[in-house]
Amino acid sequence: MAKRKQSGTCELCCREEVEVTVHHLIPKEMGGTFMPTAILCIPCHKQIHALFTNEELAAGLNTIDRLRSHPELQKFLKWIKKQPSTRLPKISKSNARKRNKR
Numbered sequence: 001m002a003k004r005k006q007s008g009t010c011e012l013c014c015r016e017e018v019e020v021t022v023h024h025l026i027p028k029e030m031g032g033t034f035m036p037t038a039i040l041c042i043p044c045h046k047q048i049h050a051l052f053t054n055e056e057l058a059a060g061l062n063t064i065d066r067l068r069s070h071p072e073l074q075k076f077l078k079w080i081k082k083q084p085s086t087r088l089p090k091i092s093k094s095n096a097r098k099r100n101k102r
Contacts, residue, residue: 010041011064012048013077018085021045030058038064043083046091047076 008020018041026032040048051072052061061067068077083089 008039010044011038012040012044012067012073013080015041015081015083015085018042023048025062025064026058027054030054032058032062041080041085043080043087043089043091044077047073047080050091050093 006020007017009016010018010020020039020041023038023040023045024032024035025038026035048057048061048067051070061070067073080089
């Protein structure tokens, strides 16, 4: 995540006046340093990295539309859109992602 946070609109959940960070649509470690980025609120950015590995993001979840269409992220987006812009929920890795780390 970017170190400098600004206020703006999240490209994923469309909430306005939230702290935003820069998300590399193709992770930097997968060659995406100079590739397209997206402006995301902190909860959305954390949720993406909690659900998906960098390999999964690079292979097929490398656009906002593809991220929005993923069933696991759709559940989160439906919930986060209802939250106040000041809320920073705790984000945990998914059980599937935890199992893959072992």
